[in-house]
Amino acid sequence: MINTVWGITHLPFSREAKTLLQQQQHILDIIQIHAQQGGFSIILGQPGVGKTYLREHLQQLGNARETCIVNCSRTLHTYRQILYQLADAFAIEANDKILENALIKTAFDNVKARKTLYILIDEAHLLEMHTLRKLRLLFDRFPKNHNLVLFGQPELLRTLSMLNNQDIKSRITYSATLKPLSDEDLTAFIHHELTSAKMSTTTFDDGALTLILRHSEGNLRLCRNLCLGSLIEAARETQKTVTLTHVNHVLIQPHWRSHEQLVKQQVPQQETSR
Numbered sequence: 001m002i003n004t005v006w007g008i009t010h011l012p013f014s015r016e017a018k019t020l021l022q023q024q025q026h027i028l029d030i031i032q033i034h035a036q037q038g039g040f041s042i043i044l045g046q047p048g049v050g051k052t053y054l055r056e057h058l059q060q061l062g063n064a065r066e067t068c069i070v071n072c073s074r075t076l077h078t079y080r081q082i083l084y085q086l087a088d089a090f091a092i093e094a095n096d097k098i099l100e101n102a103l104i105k106t107a108f109d110n111v112k113a114r115k116t117l118y119i120l121i122d123e124a125h126l127l128e129m130h131t132l133r134k135l136r137l138l139f140d141r142f143p144k145n146h147n148l149v150l151f152g153q154p155e156l157l158r159t160l161s162m163l164n165n166q167d168i169k170s171r172i173t174y175s176a177t178l179k180p181l182s183d184e185d186l187t188a189f190i191h192h193e194l195t196s197a198k199m200s201t202t203t204f205d206d207g208a209l210t211l212i213l214r215h216s217e218g219n220l221r222l223c224r225n226l227c228l229g230s231l232i233e234a235a236r237e238t239q240k241t242v243t244l245t246h247v248n249h250v251l252i253q254p255h256w257r258s259h260e261q262l263v264k265q266q267v268p269q270q271e272t273s274r
Contacts, residue, residue, distance in 0.1 A: 005235040012197035013228040019192060021185055021220075024054045027176045031058065035116050035147035040171045042124075042150045044157055045178030048221030051151045054178070055120055058149065062118075068110045073122040079131045083138075086119070100138060107142045117146035125152035129165060136168055180218025187213065189220065190227060204230070207244035215251060226250060 002011060020028060031041055045051045055071075062069030070089040072082055083099050094102035110117050119139070121127070127135075139148055150156065154177070160169040181189070187209070191201045204212065208230060216223035229250035234242045250256065 001235045002231050005238055006197075006199055006203075006240060008197050008199060010197045012193040012199060012231070013224045019196075020053065020057055021050065021181065021189060023178060023181075023185075024050050024057070027178070028054060028057060030174060030176070031118075031147065031149060032061075032116075034174050035118060036145065038143075038145040039147040039173040041147060042152070042157065042160075042172055042175040043178065044152060044154050044175065046153060046180070046219075048219040049178040049180055050220045051178055052122075053220065055122060055149075055151055058118060058120060061116075066115055068115045068117045069120065070118065071120045071122070075121060075123045075126045079134045082131065082135065103138070104141050107146060111143040111145060117143065119146060119148045120151070121149070122151045124150035125156035125159070129159065129168075132168060136171070181220060181223075182218065183213045186216055186218070186220070186223050189223065193224075193227070203240070204242045205244070208242045208247045211244060211247045211251075215256070226256075229253075 003009065027043060031039075031043075034041055043051060043054065059069050059071055061067045070086055072085045072089070074085060075082070077085070080096070080099075083103065086103055087094060087099060090103065090106045092102055092106050107117060119142075121135075124132070139146070157175065159165060160172075190204065190209070190212070194201050194203050204227070212223065212226050212230065215226060226247065230242045230247045233246040233249045234240070237246075239246070
């Protein structure tokens with residue numbers, strides 16, 4: 001619908017990784033430096049601030065012949081099941097008895113082939129500490145110049161800061177926190193998405209843009225979802241300019257309402273039913 005109304009072929013605000021914002025690019029550059037000498041990196045941030053965007057760009061490095069990317073995203077599993085994920089990412093088959101040794105050998109084979117090795121673990125704050133400790137012992141046997149990168153919410157670092165987890169925390173070589181974005185950053189993101197799709201940067205009028213920034217609260221994911229929803233509302237009316245009205249049509253949806261707003265909405269309905 002959006003493509004038809006605006007006469008475009010590329011949908012803006014899609015989930016595909018595109019150009020990184022400044023703070024994401026800065027972190028990516030440093031992670032790549034640490035990978036050359038071996039590192040244990042932790043990237044923290046609240047949901048929606050851009051960790052997934054950054055991880056997807058790191059995964060794209062695996063398209064280069066000199067880079068090997070191993071990704072693990074299902075962190076609620078047991079240690080053994082996580083090993084299976086790593087084996088799948090390495091494209092190796094091995095039974096339980098030799099699985100750890102097979103992973104270690106494959107890691108060394110990649111480094112001998114002069115490849116930079118990254119191991120990415122998403123949602124690392126969901127890992128049980130005894131599972132992370134086992135993984136740490138396994139990765140200690142990997143080549144020294146690989147880079148383990150954990151992506152998680154801030155509670156991950158709080159957990160690692162506990163006295164009984166100092167053996168893991170003391171091995172961290174780089175950490176960074178993705179902060180909520182400024183209005184200027186979010187505006188730049190919106191304009192970049194529109195320009196990439198060959199749409200006018202004035203597609204959202206001033207009122208619509210201001211309301212989107214206010215309700216996004218520095219959250220990249222919320223900004224993207226609200227922009228896309230507003231474009232859909234405008235497209236339904238075959239309008240090429242997104243207005244305050246279109247954004248408000250999205251914001252009245254229950255998942256955009258705060259808990260207090262929903263309670264206030266329910267109270268009059270209950271009184272009416274009496």
